[in-house]
Amino acid sequence: MKLAKKNHVVIHNEIGPGIDLNIACRQFSPKRTPSMFHTLKYKDPFYIIEFADNNQLPHGEKWYCLISHGTRPKYWFDIEVYRQGYYPRCGQLRSWIARKDGIWFTRKYHSPPGHVLDWKIQ
Numbered sequence: 192m193k194l195a196k197k198n199h200v201v202i203h204n205e206i207g208p209g210i211d212l213n214i215a216c217r218q219f220s221p222k223r224t225p226s227m228f229h230t231l232k233y234k235d236p237f238y239i240i241e242f243a244d245n246n247q248l249p250h251g252e253k254w255y256c257l258i259s260h261g262t263r264p265k266y267w268f269d270i271e272v273y274r275q276g277y278y279p280r281c282g283q284l285r286s287w288i289a290r291k292d293g294i295w296f297t298r299k300y301h302s303p304p305g306h307v308l309d310w311k312i313q
Contacts, residue, residue, distance in 0.1 A: 195281035200240040200254055200272045203288040204231040212289050214238055216256040221269060225257065240272075244279035251275030258289055266310035268294055 204212035210233055215225035229238045245252045252275040259267035273285050288295040288304050295304035 198283040201286045202238045221255045246279045265313045
């Protein structure tokens with residue numbers, strides 16, 4: 192039996208020198224308490240969540256991450272970083288790039304990301 196390739200959510204910090212990106216992720220629901228935490232320094236190797244789609248769940252695999260930087264003001268966004276389609280898939284990529292002007296995204300390894308979200312400010 193051939194094993195399916197894992198799916199990857201990849202988060203990059205390209206905000207700027209000396210700026211840390213705080214990441215708090217949870218599975219299944221945005222109302223859950225985060226279970227995975229990481230602080231990503233500028234230009235550090237990316238943060239990755241690796242998983243397989245689940246054909247046992249009624250609504251499939253879902254991942255949410257709250258990403259933020261700064262304190263006063265605090266820049267943040269709570270993102271649904273992955274949602275399984277109707278049928279389980281394998282080898283999927285969801286690449287999220289935090290930059291000074293907002294959050295960028297791509298689904299392909301060799302395609303440039305596009306700007307998708309502006310930071311919320313608190």
